[in-house]
Amino acid sequence: MATRAAAPSTTDLVRQSIQGRRLGFGDIAFPAALLLALLLALLFLATLLIDVFVRAWDAFAGRGFSVVTSPLSLNAGTAGLWQSIMGSLALTAVVAALAFPIGVGAAIYLEEYAPDNRFTRFISTNIRNLAGVPSIVYGILGLTIFVRFVRAVGAGGGVYGKNLLAGGLTLAALVLPIVIITTAEALRAVPSAIREAGFGVGATRWEVIRYHVIPYAAPGILTGTVLTLARAFGETAPLLLVGAATGFFSMGSAGFIDRAVGPYTALPVTIFSWARQPGADFRSLTAAAIVVLLVLLLTANAAAIILRNRYERKW
Amino acid sequence: MSRKLGLIALLLALALIAAACGDDDATTTSAAPTTTAAPTTTAAGQSTTTAAALTGSIDISGSSTVEPISAGVAEMFNAMYPGVAIKVEGPGTGDGAQLFCSGQIDIGDASRAYKDSEKELCAENGIEFIELVVAIDGLSVLTSTQNDAFACLATSDLYAVLGPESIGFGSWADANALAAEIGAPNAPYPDADLVITAPGEESGTFDTFVEFLIDGVAGGEDYAETRGAESVRPDYVASPNDNVIIEGVAGSQYSLGWVGYAFYLANQDRVKALAIDAGEGCVAPSAETIANGSYPFSRPLYIYVNKASAARPEVAAYVDLYLSEQGLSVIDQTGYVRLADYAPTLEAWQNR
Numbered sequence: 229m230a231t232r233a234a235a236p237s238t239t240d241l242v243r244q245s246i247q248g249r250r251l252g253f254g255d256i257a258f259p260a261a262l263l264l265a266l267l268l269a270l271l272f273l274a275t276l277l278i279d280v281f282v283r284a285w286d287a288f289a290g291r292g293f294s295v296v297t298s299p300l301s302l303n304a305g306t307a308g309l310w311q312s313i314m315g316s317l318a319l320t321a322v323v324a325a326l327a328f329p330i331g332v333g334a335a336i337y338l339e340e341y342a343p344d345n346r347f348t349r350f351i352s353t354n355i356r357n358l359a360g361v362p363s364i365v366y367g368i369l370g371l372t373i374f375v376r377f378v379r380a381v382g383a384g385g386g387v388y389g390k391n392l393l394a395g396g397l398t399l400a401a402l403v404l405p406i407v408i409i410t411t412a413e414a415l416r417a418v419p420s421a422i423r424e425a426g427f428g429v430g431a432t433r434w435e436v437i438r439y440h441v442i443p444y445a446a447p448g449i450l451t452g453t454v455l456t457l458a459r460a461f462g463e464t465a466p467l468l469l470v471g472a473a474t475g476f477f478s479m480g481s482a483g484f485i486d487r488a489v490g491p492y493t494a495l496p497v498t499i500f501s502w503a504r505q506p507g508a509d510f511r512s513l514t515a516a517a518i519v520v521l522l523v524l525l526l527t528a529n530a531a532a533i534i535l536r537n538r539y540e541r542k543w
Numbered sequence: 544m545s546r547k548l549g550l551i552a553l554l555l556a557l558a559l560i561a562a563a564c565g566d567d568d569a570t571t572t573s574a575a576p577t578t579t580a581a582p583t584t585t586a587a588g589q590s591t592t593t594a595a596a597l598t599g600s601i602d603i604s605g606s607s608t609v610e611p612i613s614a615g616v617a618e619m620f621n622a623m624y625p626g627v628a629i630k631v632e633g634p635g636t637g638d639g640a641q642l643f644c645s646g647q648i649d650i651g652d653a654s655r656a657y658k659d660s661e662k663e664l665c666a667e668n669g670i671e672f673i674e675l676v677v678a679i680d681g682l683s684v685l686t687s688t689q690n691d692a693f694a695c696l697a698t699s700d701l702y703a704v705l706g707p708e709s710i711g712f713g714s715w716a717d718a719n720a721l722a723a724e725i726g727a728p729n730a731p732y733p734d735a736d737l738v739i740t741a742p743g744e745e746s747g748t749f750d751t752f753v754e755f756l757i758d759g760v761a762g763g764e765d766y767a768e769t770r771g772a773e774s775v776r777p778d779y780v781a782s783p784n785d786n787v788i789i790e791g792v793a794g795s796q797y798s799l800g801w802v803g804y805a806f807y808l809a810n811q812d813r814v815k816a817l818a819i820d821a822g823e824g825c826v827a828p829s830a831e832t833i834a835n836g837s838y839p840f841s842r843p844l845y846i847y848v849n850k851a852s853a854a855r856p857e858v859a860a861y862v863d864l865y866l867s868e869q870g871l872s873v874i875d876q877t878g879y880v881r882l883a884d885y886a887p888t889l890e891a892w893q894n895r
Contacts, residue, residue: 301615302611306618468634474632475613477629490628503784504784505611506808506810507810
């Protein structure tokens with residue numbers, strides 16, 4: 229009895245623990261280590277950015293905006309990024325047109341329609357695995373399947389199928405698993421109460437998905453898709469295999485269809501190509517190309533953030 | 544409702560922008576060179592009527608060493624004949640040969656002559672071709688500008704530190720015994736770190752260096768025969784990126800490495816080219832010594848033209864320009880060296 233009376237109450241213990249104890253070694257060292265990790269990460273980023281911007285300065289100061297507006301070349305005096313930027317945007321358009329509908333469709337099926345059995349779990353796991361496959365592997369897939377496919381359907385153009393379509397198909401296959409995963413996450417974040425309420429008033433599954441689930445999930449889906457497209461925009465390795473031009477190319481007098489299936493290039497491929505060229509001029513041009521790529525990617529990311537903030541819902 | 548509409552509008556706008564940009568790509572790419580075309584066309588004295596008439600496409604691939612020349616000529620050609628579609632890329636001589644001999648490209652760039660196996664592939668697929676030597680590339684053996692120990696190395700010195708028997712040598716002094724055995728003139732070497740950065744096996748520059756040094760093509764001893772050597776030592780820092788090699792060589796005082804002459808020219812402030820003695824005294828790489836063949840480590844650069852493609856007027860016009868005075872000026876700009884005599888090349892081209 230006496231011992232129980234002497235025992236401090238829980239409230240006292242907590243108060244004592246919060247107010248009375250001195251900070252131990254761990255209490256100081258752990259946050260300090262975390263802060264150090266953060267600073268180290270920022271330091272790498274800052275070093276990279278400063279280095280790239282300083283190197284790029286020569287090119288922009290010497291050549292002005294002709295660095296951006298000139299066509300591809302291996303002559304450091306005239307080389308520019310216009311074809312690369314446009315090629316990258318066109319590729320991204322192809323990827324968006326292919327990966328967005330297929331990816332969102334697959335995700336809606338998996339989340340809303342598919343029964344939860346061994347087969348669908350197997351598929352979900354594999355989609356996650358596919359998202360982790362190195363991009364060069366998709367390049368080989370593109371070379372062996374899409375290049376041949378494009379050639380077989382008569383859209384090979386003058387470059388034997390190594391064209392914008394094949395490149396776009398390859399990148400679409402690369403980002404498809406990521407589109408599915410991000411869309412599925414967005415759908416899963418919609419509270420099931422919304423669905424149950426819909427069913428409760430007699431809506432069909434289609435009506436619930438169409439009028440309730442998708443509108444609520446749309447900001448998440450869009451944000452995820454924009455970020456995914458940004459990933460496709462920055463991808464180099466697969467495009468090297470499916471024939472993005474590195475040296476020089478011109479479209480000649482080709483018509484619109486011929487242009488779509490003709491030679492192409494992309495910003496990251498140009499960065500790769502220029503980094504191999506000799507001389508200080510190309511070192512600076514490479515940095516300038518990286519700056520342009522970073523600016524475009526940051527713009528895409530900013531668009532994603534604005535979309536999310538504009539349309540985000542709170543429950 | 545309005546929020547949903549806004550969302551759809553935004554999505555549509557994004558898609559439209561992307562599509563419009565893709566469209567733009569096509570128009571702008573052809574428009575940009577046309578504006579620069581005017582002065583070049585007049586300078587070349589080409590009749591504008593044929594220039595306007597030429598259409599079609601030219602596909603060029605192969606050695607990344609030759610790529611800058613072919614791309615430079617292509618740029619010039621595009622200014623004269625904006626109606627012709629051209630693509631130039633440089634995945635490597637071997638990859639280019641595979642494409643060329645399967646009939647996928649019109650012109651194959653090569654930093655070495657096509658191998659017999661590659662020519663057989665061409666024959667199997669019924670591809671006839673014209674082999675044209677277009678320029679010479681000196682292969683420069685590099686060291687750091689701080690290297691005060693050597694200005695010239697004999698091929699036997701290079702074999703002592705780079706040959707297959709030197710595997711594991713981390714210091715120049717490790718090679719002293721081997722150097723004495725094969726009679727290398729600059730031995731004994733200082734006791735200094737031996738840092739080697741050079742192209743990897745996939746590179747034409749690597750193949751050429753092995754032929755020069757190990758097979759005695761450059762004029763030194765044929766170590767393949769006398770010592771059973773097959774390649775250079777594999778334990779060095781290999782990179783397909785010549786700028787990485789320059790960094791590696793510049794970063795250590797007694798470094799060694801090799802790149803194409805053009806890369807050395809563009810980086811003379813950071814690395815030093817060693818003179819090479821292949822039995823006839825030390826010769827340093829320069830435009831003169833490479834052109835007249837006295838510099839031992841120099842190699843011809845080739846273009847291979849598909850005979851069937853050469854019958855097309857746009858391909859013929861491109862090769863004509865390549866071998867004209869105007870086209871050859873690209874060789875000077877890119878840091879390579881012109882042939883002493885273009886007569887055999889021109890003859891081979893005219894007898895197609």
